[in-house]
Amino acid sequence: MGPLDPSEATTRRFPPRPESVSSARWFVRAAALGAAPELADAAELLTSELVTNAVLHARTEVTVSVSAPDGAVYVRVTDRQPARALVPQDCPAYAGTGQGLALVGRLASGFGTDVVEGGKEVWFRLRSGAGPTPPSGWETVPPRFPSARHVTLLDVPGPLYKAAQQHRHALLREVILASLAGEPLGLRPEELTTAHDVNNVISAQVSTALREQPADAEGRSLSVALPSDAGSTVPVLRRVLDLAEEAAADERLLTLPSLPRNRLFHEWLFDEIIRQLAGRNPTAWTVVPREPSVHSAEMVPWETGDVRASRVPTVAADETNTIIAANASAADLLGWQVDDLVGRRLTTLIPEHLRQRHRAAFASLLLTGRPRILGRSVPLPALHRDGRLVPVRLMIQLQETTDGRTVFVAQLVPRATTAAEPPRGTGAAWHATLPESGLAARPATPPGPEAEPPPEARPEGVTGDMPAVERLSLLADIGGALSNTMALDEGVRQVGRILTRRLADWCMVDLFTEETRVERVSVVGGDSRPPPDSVREGPLPPLSEVARGPLARVLRGAGPLLLGPPPPPEEAVSPLDAHYREVLRALDAGSVIAAPLRARREILGALTVARVAGRRPFAEEDVALVGDLVSSIALGVDNARLYQETRNIAEGLQHSLLPELPEIPHLRMAARYASSSTTAQVGGDWYDSFVVPGGDVAVVIGDVTGHNFDAAIAMSQLRGTLRGIAVDRQAPPDVVLRRLDMANRSLYREATATCIYGLVKGREKGPWVLEHSSAGHLPPLLTTAEGDTRYLDQGAGLLLGMDPDASRPRASAPIPAHATVLLYTDGLIERRGESLEEALTRLRRHTAAMAREPLDVFCDELLIRLGADSVDDIAVLALRPTLLT
Numbered sequence: 037m038g039p040l041d042p043s044e045a046t047t048r049r050f051p052p053r054p055e056s057v058s059s060a061r062w063f064v065r066a067a068a069l070g071a072a073p074e075l076a077d078a079a080e081l082l083t084s085e086l087v088t089n090a091v092l093h094a095r096t097e098v099t100v101s102v103s104a105p106d107g108a109v110y111v112r113v114t115d116r117q118p119a120r121a122l123v124p125q126d127c128p129a130y131a132g133t134g135q136g137l138a139l140v141g142r143l144a145s146g147f148g149t150d151v152v153e154g155g156k157e158v159w160f161r162l163r164s165g166a167g168p169t170p171p172s173g174w175e176t177v178p179p180r181f182p183s184a185r186h187v188t189l190l191d192v193p194g195p196l197y198k199a200a201q202q203h204r205h206a207l208l209r210e211v212i213l214a215s216l217a218g219e220p221l222g223l224r225p226e227e228l229t230t231a232h233d234v235n236n237v238i239s240a241q242v243s244t245a246l247r248e249q250p251a252d253a254e255g256r257s258l259s260v261a262l263p264s265d266a267g268s269t270v271p272v273l274r275r276v277l278d279l280a281e282e283a284a285a286d287e288r289l290l291t292l293p294s295l296p297r298n299r300l301f302h303e304w305l306f307d308e309i310i311r312q313l314a315g316r317n318p319t320a321w322t323v324v325p326r327e328p329s330v331h332s333a334e335m336v337p338w339e340t341g342d343v344r345a346s347r348v349p350t351v352a353a354d355e356t357n358t359i360i361a362a363n364a365s366a367a368d369l370l371g372w373q374v375d376d377l378v379g380r381r382l383t384t385l386i387p388e389h390l391r392q393r394h395r396a397a398f399a400s401l402l403l404t405g406r407p408r409i410l411g412r413s414v415p416l417p418a419l420h421r422d423g424r425l426v427p428v429r430l431m432i433q434l435q436e437t438t439d440g441r442t443v444f445v446a447q448l449v450p451r452a453t454t455a456a457e458p459p460r461g462t463g464a465a466w467h468a469t470l471p472e473s474g475l476a477a478r479p480a481t482p483p484g485p486e487a488e489p490p491p492e493a494r495p496e497g498v499t500g501d502m503p504a505v506e507r508l509s510l511l512a513d514i515g516g517a518l519s520n521t522m523a524l525d526e527g528v529r530q531v532g533r534i535l536t537r538r539l540a541d542w543c544m545v546d547l548f549t550e551e552t553r554v555e556r557v558s559v560v561g562g563d564s565r566p567p568p569d570s571v572r573e574g575p576l577p578p579l580s581e582v583a584r585g586p587l588a589r590v591l592r593g594a595g596p597l598l599l600g601p602p603p604p605p606e607e608a609v610s611p612l613d614a615h616y617r618e619v620l621r622a623l624d625a626g627s628v629i630a631a632p633l634r635a636r637r638e639i640l641g642a643l644t645v646a647r648v649a650g651r652r653p654f655a656e657e658d659v660a661l662v663g664d665l666v667s668s669i670a671l672g673v674d675n676a677r678l679y680q681e682t683r684n685i686a687e688g689l690q691h692s693l694l695p696e697l698p699e700i701p702h703l704r705m706a707a708r709y710a711s712s713s714t715t716a717q718v719g720g721d722w723y724d725s726f727v728v729p730g731g732d733v734a735v736v737i738g739d740v741t742g743h744n745f746d747a748a749i750a751m752s753q754l755r756g757t758l759r760g761i762a763v764d765r766q767a768p769p770d771v772v773l774r775r776l777d778m779a780n781r782s783l784y785r786e787a788t789a790t791c792i793y794g795l796v797k798g799r800e801k802g803p804w805v806l807e808h809s810s811a812g813h814l815p816p817l818l819t820t821a822e823g824d825t826r827y828l829d830q831g832a833g834l835l836l837g838m839d840p841d842a843s844r845p846r847a848s849a850p851i852p853a854h855a856t857v858l859l860y861t862d863g864l865i866e867r868r869g870e871s872l873e874e875a876l877t878r879l880r881r882h883t884a885a886m887a888r889e890p891l892d893v894f895c896d897e898l899l900i901r902l903g904a905d906s907v908d909d910i911a912v913l914a915l916r917p918t919l920l921t
Contacts, residue, residue, distance in 0.1 A: 532560025585613030863908030
């Protein structure tokens with residue numbers, strides 16, 4: 037007998053249909069008239085949740101019994117499926133499904149489930165002033181199958197699984213309710229039943245297996261028991277979900293379609309079940325090929341602290357387009373305080389002319405699941421707080437929180453920055469000496485080769501606790517990790533992952549920054565474990581004169597040092613010493629090696645590797661191994677910094693050579709330049725525009741062969757010479773190019789370049805004509821306001837530098853009012869493995885789609901759509917004659 041006496045209850049039966057939910061609500065409201073209003077409201081809500089569960093899961097007739105004695109409310113919901121156990125989903129509060137049993141557990145003063153004759157009942161009671169419910173929650177038993185078979189799921193990312201499961205339940209709930217309401221989705225009732233049942237089995241079994249894993253495990257390998265017929269029922273679930281995705285994308289369901297990584301994860305999950313039940317071997321999630329917008333092989337759950345600690349300007353937003361985290365680098369770049377940014381819409385950082393595009397793309401991603409720029413390096417402008425535009429390269433990645441929410445993490449790398457001065461020496465110009473009488477500090481010149489440990493201090497042939505071949509392999513892997521990427525942060529993290537797999541439990545890298553500060557750029561734990569909250573990347577206390585602890589000594593050139601457990605607090609005489617001690621304590625370090633990173637006679641920072649207490653401590657042989665490793669690491673760090681410094685200088689130089697466009701009332705103009713996302717060298721791309729003495733407007737685009745400073749020098753010479761020739765003698769474009777070619781031969785004999793020189797002729801009321809000549813450059817593209825496109829491929833001649841005596845052709849083309857003429861360099865269109873014809877066709881398609889957009893939008897969209905991940909520099913110049921009103 038349940039907690040409700042049937043003789044005192046009002047009972048009604050309901051068919052297994054969606055409208056039974058609202059009918060049951062009205063029934064409970066009427067039957068609980070004698071109870072307090074707040075109890076009646078809660079009873080109505082909880083009954084609707086339980087009847088919904090019965091309609092969706094049991095799919096049998098439902099009986100609801102209500103009684104309200106002494107001001108309390110008792111409700112019992114009975115179905116005809118006693119063997120179908122409850123499946124609480126442990127969903128977070130914001131999830132769209134799985135809240136029914138959780139609500140009952142939170143609001144009811146008592147609840148439970150009983151098997152009765154011919155059915156199963158779920159009951160709850162509500163009483164004013166009752167205490168909280170027991171903490172044990174619903175008692176559930178994983179389903180058992182007469183002929184179960186096990187499936188092994190390798191490297192299951194917990195956060196991604198939770199996100200995918202939540203959305204899978206939401207899609208199934210909506211498609212079932214829509215089908216019951218008569219929505220034509222092309223699904224038979226038996227398909228919905230099969231899909232729903234096997235989905236519940238998968239969810240219950242995988243969730244149970246996940247709960248049995250360690251709480252801090254990231255990539256989990258699970259053994260899941262499934263019924264033997266799952267190989268035939270899972271394809272039905274896949275078909276139902278595919279149709280549900282289509283219906284959601286068409287906005288026929290009250291849920292959004294899945295994001296790309298959810299879909300890919302479900303494909304992998306279903307494939308693994310089907311393949312393994314057919315006798316195939318398992319395939320790990322981490323080796324599944326995927327697009328850049330999905331996920332890297334290593335799942336790293338998102339945390340606010342990671343954003344704040346990052347040295348790259350970073351902003352994170354949620355699915356409502358709201359900024360939920362930002363770091364100081366991003367705030368400084370865009371003129372904000374961090375706390376002022378959090379809570380604002382992401383459009384705060386987007387220029388006005390791109391906001392509608394952003395809203396459309398964001399809505400498209402949520403509605404269709406199809407990304408456009410996720411995982412790609414895209415050149416575009418960000419909006420500074422003072423209204424000016426800041427050129428950046430945007431990289432957006434999707435991440436999940438540990439409870440399954442989606443976060444959009446955006447890195448904004450400036451495209452033209454002042455070169456950051458790499459650290460020189462230790463900054464404070466102090467190093468420690470260690471006389472036997474104690475520690476002392478004295479000023480000294482920056483450490484040189486004499487600070488290196490003498491070769492005789494390292495026994496010949498010592499290999500630590502690893503064979504010589506493995507030692508050489510480790511050295512090669514460390515060197516490869518840093519040489520394969522020029523991104524310093526990613527390189528040192530990869531080094532940390534290698535070292536924590538093969539040598540230590542923890543690895544930290546601290547580097548000098550400008551102004552001689554010290555910053556922790558990487559903390560990596562073995563098995564991808566996250567560091568404690570007190571051990572984060574970011575600035576460290578200053579290296580002061582009184583600092584004499586291990587890290588301070590290493591940063592002054594001592595070491596490698598073999599350390600034991602953290603020293604007592606009284607020995608930490610400076611903030612840096614105290615910080616390092618607390619870090620080692622938080623990591624439970626029982627044995628530590630700290631070594632300086634030294635390159636070009638300068639100390640760049642320090643490497644710390646640690647083994648936790650209880651493991652075999654490091655020995656002197658390991659110190660020799662780490663001494664060899666830091667030489668390779670330091671060289672890689674130095675190269676990465678030199679690369680970034682060169683890139684910053686190159687971009688700054690390139691932008692300094694780009695002109696401001698003239699302001700012509702009847703001629704709109706816009707231009708953009710974006711350096712390659714893969715090279716640090718300056719290029720020869722340029723654009724120019726100026727008014728010649730006769731009133732015509734000159735337009736120029738060019739590209740000097742090469743990506744080096746020679747190309748930049750030649751480009752600057754050609755640009756200046758062309759201006760001089762064009763202004764001095766108002767000659768036609770073909771004559772100007774011929775004279776430019778002759779001057780080029782005497783100024784820089786070996787330079788070859790492509791170039792278009794054109795004159796836009798016409799007054800305020802028109803008509804307008806583009807008179808131009810081309811030296812081997814890609815043809816201008818004319819796009820009318822109606823979207824018609826054609827290439828102006830007349831007037832094409834030899835490259836500059838080939839034959840300065842050759843005659844050059846000239847062409848003339850009318851420009852209709854409000855039409856757009858686009859001049860561009862090859863970096864905008866050329867792609868590896870694609871013909872030039874295909875590239876030019878794609879460009880026409882994009883310009884036609886944006887024929888009526890403002891020129892700023894026109895140019896930025898071209899860079900966003902075509903310039904992402906470009907391996908070459910890009911220059912574009914667009915002009916549009918406009919009738920003035």
